[in-house]
Every structure is written in structure tokens, then in C-alpha cells.
Amino acid sequence: MARLVLFTVLTLVPSLTNAIVFNTFDGEGFPACKNVSKVYDPTTVEEMVSIVKEAANSGIPVRASGKGHMWYDTMCSDDPATVIIRTEQVNRITNLSLLAGEADGSVMIEAGVTFLQLAEYLHGQGASVGYTLVNWNITLAGSIAMGAHRSSLKEDSMVAAGALELHIIDGGGNLRVVKRDEVNDEWLAASTSLGLLGVIARIKFKIYPDFKVYAKQDILTEDKVLNGDIYGLISPYATANFWWWPYLRKFHHRYYDPVPSNISYQEGFQSTFSVTKTEADIAKGLLNSGKYLATSNMAAETLFFTLWSPPNFREKSTEKAILTWPVYGWNYDVLIGGLYPDYGTEWDYGLRGITLELAFPVTQANAVLKRVRKAFDDELKKGIVMTSTYRSGINIKFGKAYFDLLGQVTYNTADGADWSKGAIMFDFPSFKPTVGDGLRFNEPFYHTLATALINEFPCRPHWTKNTREVFGQAKKNIDPDHLARFRAVRQKFDPKGTFKSVVGEILGVM
Ligand SMILES: Cc1cc2nc3c(=O)[nH]c(=O)nc-3n(C[C@H](O)[C@H](O)[C@H](O)COP(=O)(O)OP(=O)(O)OC[C@H]3O[C@@H](n4cnc5c(N)ncnc54)[C@H](O)[C@@H]3O)c2cc1C
Ligand SMILES: *[C@@H]1O[C@H](CO)[C@@H](O)[C@H](O)[C@H]1NC(C)=O
Ligand SMILES: *[C@@H]1O[C@H](CO)[C@@H](O)[C@H](O)[C@H]1NC(C)=O
Ligand SMILES: *[C@@H]1O[C@H](CO)[C@@H](O)[C@H](O)[C@H]1NC(C)=O
Ligand SMILES: *[C@@H]1O[C@H](CO)[C@@H](O)[C@H](O)[C@H]1NC(C)=O
Secondary structure (H helix, E strand, O other), X not given: OHHHHHHHHHHHOOOOOOOXXXXXXXXXXXXXXXXXXXEEOOOOHHHHHHHHHHHHHOOOOEEEEOOOOOOOOOOOOOOOOOEEEEOOOOOOEEEEEOOOOOOOEEEEEEOOOEHHHHHHHXXXXXXXXXXXXXXXXXXXXXXXXXOOEXXXXXXXXXXXXXXXXXXXXXXXOOEEEEEOOOOOHHHHHHOOOOOOOOEEEEEEEEEEEOXXXXXXXXXXXXXXXXXXXXXXXXXOOOEEEEEEEOXXXXXXXXXXXXXXXXOOOOOEEEOOOEEOHHHHHHHHHXXXXXXXXXXXXXXXXXXXXXXXXXXXXXXXXXXXXXXXXXXEEEHHHHHOOOOOOOOEEOHHHOOOEEOOEEEEEHHHHHHHHXXXXXXXXXXXXXXXXXXXXXXXXXXXXXXXXXXXXXXOOOOOOOOOOOOOOOEEEEEOOEEOOOOOOOOOXXXXXXXXXXXXXHHHOOOEEOOOOOOHHHXXXXXXXXXXXXXXXXXXXXXXXXXXXXXXXXXXXXXXXX
């Protein structure tokens, strides 16, 4: 221990010649932090504590990072002295408790534990995390920090909703245990902390007996959704979402519900991101030409829609493609899955995206989607055809109301809007061209649309899927009282302001 402390003291003095770019999952050219002085890879919680202590004593900003599965340069502040604590190797899972006959139990996980790692471990023990899961190569701590969520109006699906305790290394290097307590501002701030209270070091997380689910998907016309009962299409299911194909004026409607485990022997395994290099190269060629030619984007959307209509699932035991809906399988495999063994991800093969995600009260869902439709149609009037340039269309998700200070689906806020029925999230990923100036086809459209939505609706940004520009505009929609209460908790946890980020600076909570 003494040696470790000495080691960190010596290495924490930032070297000014040592500018490190810390990238997102998209790699080079996609910085999460543009210029930091050091990246630590600790292996224990104790080591993380001593790094924070030493940094705080020297006035050096600290930021934790999980798997970098975020967009944009908003992880750190712009202070080049910043050090990053990468949590990957602090990933123990302990203290599983799920008694036979009990409806739920708990498990203790460390900061670097990913959904895939936890799911595999729990499945082996006959357990699961229910619906509080997001994606595979992402940490639960990073997800909770930034308010990440699955899509459901029926079940709690904020990852934070599964947290029973958050063990946070505060700005004094103390490990604080914050227990779930809906009337305590410390809990309500920690529940979506944006990493500004400190490093989430451990989480006591709620678990359930493992169960099987089915997945099914229908194709709906745009009219059926835009003028339909959106709440009624989503809320009956444990998890459900839409994918929108604006050029084709169609939606995919995906939904999942639990089934008895003897309903089928099928063990479906979902993959959203698996591609072969050949597929990726074809898509990249088409989409790069779509930077200049709308017809290429139209062809791409048509191709993607066709490929997205059959199940994106394989039978886990044989690796054979599953061709018909519904698909059955274990909770995690069906709801998230991962990567097929012989495939890469889109970003492995240079298919990279830009995104925007805003949440609106679900009571205004029709109005929001119609407003986006109007934006597409306004372009059409000018002779410009807009499409989705993303493999799975425009992602329309939902979130059950969940109260905390800075979460996307909180309620009783100063805007007076009715968030109590839940939220609709408009998540608009688009292809980032690798040719020319790298801007998208009709680039200004995306910015104008974001501004229009932010100004015309009560809406809240997803904390890792938006640019600085969008955060700056969206700040006015965040409840000032929630921001003040958050700032007060932050004062207690981090009076010296060791944990900094661009997001916190824009929100004015530092
Ligand atoms: C392919 C893909 C799919 C996604 N799908 C969804 C989705 O369906 N729903 C959704 O809501 N989000 C989704 N996300 C966003 C993702 O959930 C968040 O960006 C999440 O924060 C990423 O976690 P990470 O472990 O990769 O953390 P990083 O990307 O490394 O960090 C994200 C942020 O969290 C902070 N942070 C990380 N770990 C800690 C910690 N231990 N303590 C304090 N702060 C910490 C970081 O400083 C940073 O600001 C997706 C992202 C990708 C790339
Ligand atoms: C998960 O992320 C790590 C980087 O943190 C990367 O090395 C690894 O290849 C990723 N795994 C998958 C399946 O994408
Ligand atoms: C990073 O910060 C250091 C220290 O301020 C500075 O010398 C260097 O020029 C910066 N590098 C970049 C690429 O901005
Ligand atoms: C696990 O449980 C034991 C016994 O209750 C406790 O002493 C230990 O601190 C727990 N471990 C963690 C990491 O919380
Ligand atoms: C599944 O199990 C239930 C109760 O355990 C039983 O009633 C039902 O008949 C079984 N179904 C099949 C298809 O085996």
C-alpha cells in the first residue's frame, strides 16, 4: 500500500509535454477528452481511492471511464491536467444473494463490470437483472452515471432503477455508501450523478430469477404511428420500441415479454451491431456516396429496412440464423445479446455515426413525431430527400417515469409538462461520412431540427448522446430547482471540484 501511494504521488505530477487524446469507442478522430495528462488502469477499488486522494490534493481534475461507449468530446472538462481512471480492470462480482422462492435478490459489482460479464455470471447462477440493461460492452457504473436506459413504459428500465447502493469515491477520497432512498437528495443526485459526485466504485444491484422472453416485430405504416395510439402500442410490453424509416414512411415495432421457460427450446441471441467486412464495405460505399447523392441514401434506407425486417437473431447453440418471429430465449440473450463470434462491429469496420437523443413527455409523442415529419417534408418541398442513414433506422425509445434530479425520465418538474406517464426518446443516429469534409448530406438540417425540437417542446438531452451545442440549448429545459439541489449535494461530495466535465460546466452545477 505504501509503495502504491508513493507511486501515484510521483506519477501524478502531470507532464505538460504529455498530451493524451482519450477516444470514445469509435477510436481515432473521436475524442471523449481532447487532451488529458494521464490514464490510469487500476485493478482495485483501494487503488482508485489513492489515485483520487493524490489528484485531489494536487488540484488535478479526475474523470472515471468505463468502455468509452459514448459520443462526443464531453467526458472531461477541457483542463489538460485531467487524469482518467479507466475502470476496466476493477471488475469483481461478489456477494450474490438470491434465495429460492424469493422474487428478487442482490449482487455486488465493481465499477468495470459490463452488462455482458454480469449477464454471463448471473445466467450461470440462474439469475438476471430483469429489464435494467442497456448494451453489452458498457459498464453498469458508466450507464448509471449518465442515466442510461432501456425502452419500456411498463417496467423500470433506467439502469439506475436496479441500483440498491452506490459506493462513490468522493472528492476527499472517502468511499461513501449511498443507499436507495427516494426522499434523500444524496440518493436523488447519485442516481444520475453525471460522474460529478465522484467515481462510482461499487454498486449493489438488484437481481431476479432468470427468465425467458420472446421478441416479435411488426411493420407499421407511418400513419398508424403518427396518428395512432403510441402509448397503447408500447405500454403493454415489458420492453418495446420503434425504428423509423422516414424515406419509406414505415416503422418497425419491436416488442418483448416474458414467457414460461418451457415454451420453446430455442435459445435466441440478438445482435444489433454484428457485420462482416464485406457488408460494412458495401454499406460504407453507399453511404459515402450518399454524402453527395440523395439517391444513394434512398437505396441505403431501402436496403437497411429489408435487412432489418427478419430477426437479427441466431440460435445460440448452433450459430444458425433464426428466420421467423417470434424468437424465444433467455432474458439477456434476447434483450441485448452481443456480437456473433465470426463478426465485427460496425465501428470495427469504419462505419461511424453521429447522434442526437432527446426525451419528451410521452403524452406529446404524436406531436413530436409529426414535427419531425414536418421537418422532413419541408426539405422535400425544396427537392431534398432526407432518409435514415443508420443500419437500424431512427431509434424511438421509451422510458417509464423514475424520479431523481437529473434523469431523463424524472417528473414533477418546473416545465409543468406531464412526465408522469413516461417519456418518448427520439434517438437520431446518422452516418458520418469518411470522405470530403466529413459532414453529412444536408448537414444544417440536423442542427435546425435539434434546435426546433428543443425550443418547441419540453425536452431533455441524453447525457452521452449529444454535442456541447445541444446541451447548451437544452439547459433551459432542465428544472432549475433540480439543478440547485444537485449542486448542493455536489458541494458536499466534492467541495474542491475535482470531478469535472463539460456537461457539468454547461449545466452550471460546478
Ligand atoms: C453502441 C452503443 C449503444 C448504446 N445503447 C444505449 C441505450 O440503449 N440506452 C442508453 O441509454 N444508452 C445507450 N448507450 C450510451 C451508454 O449507455 C452510455 O454512454 C454509458 O455511459 C457508457 O458507459 P461506459 O461504461 O462505456 O462509460 P464511458 O463511455 O467510459 O463513460 C461515459 C460517462 O460516464 C462517466 N463514467 C464512467 N464510469 C464511471 C464511474 N465508474 N463513475 C463515475 N462516472 C463514470 C464517464 O466519465 C463519462 O462521462 C449506448 C452507447 C453505445 C456506444
Ligand atoms: C469491448 O471494448 C473493449 C475496449 O474497452 C474492446 O477491446 C473489445 O474488443 C470490445 N469488445 C467487443 C465485443 O466489442
Ligand atoms: C495539451 O495540453 C498541453 C498542456 O497545456 C499543451 O501544451 C498542448 O499543446 C495541448 N495539446 C493539444 C493537442 O491541444
Ligand atoms: C460481502 O458480504 C460480506 C458478508 O456480509 C461482507 O463482509 C463483505 O463486505 C461484502 N463484500 C462487499 C464487496 O460488499
Ligand atoms: C410448461 O409448464 C407448465 C407448468 O409448469 C405446464 O402447465 C405446461 O403444460 C408446460 N408446457 C409445455 C409446453 O410443456
